[in-house]
Amino acid sequence: MSADHDAASRHIWQAIDGIAPEGARGRERTKARLMRAAYEVFAEAGLDGASVEAICERAGFTRGAFYSNFSTKEELFFELVRAVTDRKLEAVSDRVRGLRAEDAALTPNELVQSVLDGTVEGLLDVVLMSEIRLRAMRDDEAARAYLAWASSLVDRVEGMIESLATSYDLRLRLPARDVARLVLTVWEDALISAAIERIDDDGMRRRAESRTQQLALALVDTAS
Amino acid sequence: MSADHDAASRHIWQAIDGIAPEGARGRERTKARLMRAAYEVFAEAGLDGASVEAICERAGFTRGAFYSNFSTKEELFFELVRAVTDRKLEAVSDRVRGLRAEDAALTPNELVQSVLDGTVEGLLDVVLMSEIRLRAMRDDEAARAYLAWASSLVDRVEGMIESLATSYDLRLRLPARDVARLVLTVWEDALISAAIERIDDDGMRRRAESRTQQLALALVDTAS
DNA sequence: TGTATCCGATACGCATGTGTATCGTAGACG
DNA sequence: CGTCTACGATACACATGCGTATCGGATACA
Numbered sequence: 001m002s003a004d005h006d007a008a009s010r011h012i013w014q015a016i017d018g019i020a021p022e023g024a025r026g027r028e029r030t031k032a033r034l035m036r037a038a039y040e041v042f043a044e045a046g047l048d049g050a051s052v053e054a055i056c057e058r059a060g061f062t063r064g065a066f067y068s069n070f071s072t073k074e075e076l077f078f079e080l081v082r083a084v085t086d087r088k089l090e091a092v093s094d095r096v097r098g099l100r101a102e103d104a105a106l107t108p109n110e111l112v113q114s115v116l117d118g119t120v121e122g123l124l125d126v127v128l129m130s131e132i133r134l135r136a137m138r139d140d141e142a143a144r145a146y147l148a149w150a151s152s153l154v155d156r157v158e159g160m161i162e163s164l165a166t167s168y169d170l171r172l173r174l175p176a177r178d179v180a181r182l183v184l185t186v187w188e189d190a191l192i193s194a195a196i197e198r199i200d201d202d203g204m205r206r207r208a209e210s211r212t213q214q215l216a217l218a219l220v221d222t223a224s
Numbered sequence: 225m226s227a228d229h230d231a232a233s234r235h236i237w238q239a240i241d242g243i244a245p246e247g248a249r250g251r252e253r254t255k256a257r258l259m260r261a262a263y264e265v266f267a268e269a270g271l272d273g274a275s276v277e278a279i280c281e282r283a284g285f286t287r288g289a290f291y292s293n294f295s296t297k298e299e300l301f302f303e304l305v306r307a308v309t310d311r312k313l314e315a316v317s318d319r320v321r322g323l324r325a326e327d328a329a330l331t332p333n334e335l336v337q338s339v340l341d342g343t344v345e346g347l348l349d350v351v352l353m354s355e356i357r358l359r360a361m362r363d364d365e366a367a368r369a370y371l372a373w374a375s376s377l378v379d380r381v382e383g384m385i386e387s388l389a390t391s392y393d394l395r396l397r398l399p400a401r402d403v404a405r406l407v408l409t410v411w412e413d414a415l416i417s418a419a420i421e422r423i424d425d426d427g428m429r430r431r432a433e434s435r436t437q438q439l440a441l442a443l444v445d446t447a448s
Numbered sequence: 449t450g451t452a453t454c455c456g457a458t459a460c461g462c463a464t465g466t467g468t469a470t471c472g473t474a475g476a477c478g
Numbered sequence: 479c480g481t482c483t484a485c486g487a488t489a490c491a492c493a494t495g496c497g498t499a500t501c502g503g504a505t506a507c508a
Contacts (some may be wrong), residue, residue, distance in 0.1 A: 024244075044362070046270075046271075046272055046358070046362070047270075047272075048272035068431070069279075103420070126361070127361050127362070130354070130357065130358050130361065131278070131358065133359060133416065134270070134351070134355065135356065137350070137351050137416070137419045137420055139355065140422075145422050146422060150239045150417075173442040174438065174442050182410065182439070185409060185410060185413045186406065187282070188407060189409045189413070192357065193247075195361045196357070196360045196361055196367050196370060196371060214402065215406070216396065218398050218442070218443055219442055
């Protein structure tokens with residue numbers, strides 16, 4: 001929420017994304033590596049299935065490093081969730097913000113896809129998001145965090161859809177907010193089913209795009 | 225798949241549903257009570273979070289009873305999954321089968337709702353299905369089972385939608401199979417979001433119905 | 449009534465995981 | 479160049495959970 005928190009998580013993600021893992025030094029670097037390792041291990045083994053030991057081993061540390069940086073596995077999980085969801089939100093916002101500049105050259109479908117594209121890194125993201133959602137069903141704190149995130153995601157997609165509808169003069173068969181929810185739902189569902197069918201990251205994205213596109217076509221009447 | 229397996233799981237579910245928990249005797253009754261307890265505990269604590277001890281305690285037994293009936297927690301889980309998914313499939317089939325008899329009196333929306341209605345018992349079902357899906361992302365055996373189940377569920381809903389479309393002379397804006405997938409996706413998503421928002425079972429069902437109905441309206445053109 | 453069998457309870461050993469307390473060392477700083 | 483500090487490694491105590499081996503008693507049956 002606060003500005004410095006955003007700054008902090010940006011640093012962490014620089015490291016997690018492997019873009020500049022050497023950028024941070026000392027303590028921050030350790031923390032970032034632990035979070036990156038946790039991200040992978042959580043996705044592979046699940047929140048409960050992942051031991052602190054396994055996370056540390058993956059990161060190349062021992063448990064001492066862990067308890068020097070986090071007080072508990074839960075705390076790490078919530079920091080991780082915040083970082084992942086922040087990144088996704090930001091990715092969508094970036095796309096939406098950059099939309100006006102080039103929208104003349106693209107079809108609506110391409111635009112929708114390019115916006116949602118940023119919301120997925122790959123298989124790990126899909127699994128982790130499912131884990132988060134599941135936890136939100138059981139844990140009140142997780143539920144609040146998830147709902148806040150989900151609604152602001154819908155907000156942004158809704159805004160994008162509205163601006164698309166006006167600039168292309170499209171008639172939506174449903175309110176923009178409902179369309180936004182549907183699009184996100186279908187997108188996520190496509191990713192999940194692809195993950196279960198063991199389809200690789202590329203195929204995953206292609207499936208999500210085609211399903212979403214199909215939905216978009218069905219929900220839009222061109223005012224011709 | 226085999227007939228006797230179906231018969232067996234039906235017996236178990238008589239007990240699990242609490243309709244006739246006294247019906248089974250001796251060993252079968254113990255097994256049924258353990259499965260019912262596992263169903264609850266898995267939903268509350270998750271597959272990994274649920275200890276065999278906790279399941280037995282809930283069922284009013286000790287671990288001795290458990291290991292006398294199942295060889296491992298995994299085995300119990302898969303038996304449970306099969307029972308739950310079988311029950312859901314059967315519920316949908318029953319609705320579809322009974323469709324012709326009364327369809328003259330109902331609107332398409334009411335029909336869709338009444339069919340899907342049978343697929344959810346309540347919060348526990350939603351959580352457990354999410355757990356199953358998550359496990360399917362990691363475990364190959366779980367993935368195969370899930371995919372088989374999911375596709376036959378889509379099959380049946382697709383059949384229903386086709387028969388609806390012809391008997392009511394509706395024009396679908398998408399192929400029936402895609403509509404079926406969409407309907408199921410939206411239905412499930414509505415249940416999940418309601419679960420996270422801590423909405424009770426009734427509200428859950430109402431939300432699922434209204435979202436699905438809205439989708440159905442958007443995907444259908446009445447050939448007037 | 450005696451006996452065989454079945455099934456759930458009890459007890460045990462072992463493995464895994466957590467959190468804390470302590471240690472050792474590399475690097476910062478005077 | 480010495481000392482202090484910060485941080486990750488190591489060691490420890492304790493809890494939890496699993497699977498097995500054994501026990502005991504209820505029930506069925508002769």
